[in-house]
Amino acid sequence: xxxxxxxxxxxxxxxxxxxxxxxxxxxxxxxxxxxxxxxxxxxxxxxxxxxxxxxxxxxxxxxxxxxxxxxxxxxxxxxxxxxxxxxx
Numbered sequence: 141x142x143x144x145x146x147x148x149x150x151x152x153x154x155x156x157x158x159x160x161x162x163x164x165x166x167x168x169x170x171x172x173x174x175x176x177x178x179x180x181x182x183x184x185x186x187x188x189x190x191x192x193x194x195x196x197x198x199x200x201x202x203x204x205x206x207x208x209x210x211x212x213x214x215x216x217x218x219x220x221x222x223x224x225x226x227x228x
Contacts, residue, residue, distance in 0.1 A: 160225035164189060168221075179221040183210070186219035190227055 168175055173185045181189065186208070187197040200206040201217065208227050210217040 160228050161222055163228060164221050164225045175221060176218060180211070180213075180218040181221065181224065183217040183219065186210075186224055189224060 165175075167173075167189045168181070168185075171185075171188055173181065173188065175181055183197060184194040187194040190197065190208070192200075197206065198217075201210060208219055209223045210219050212218075
């Protein structure tokens with residue numbers, strides 16, 4: 141299977157995705173947010189990292205317009221850092 145390279149910089153796409161995840165982790169650190177085990181954020185923290193209000197993120201998810209996948213833990217939504225990285 142051929143490795144996909146970025147059409148802009150020529151670097152492997154995995155490298156670009158890893159850099160996005162590092163940016164999300166850096167944003168968490170800067171905002172004093174501790175990710176959950178497994179690299180997840182609660183909905184409010186995920187919204188802050190993405191520059192949205194929790195209400196906006198919740199509304200987008202309810203309307204099916206949210207571009208970031210979420211999981212339910214109990215009755216709370218949480219978002220994987222890797223999924224948030226795809227948002228950027």
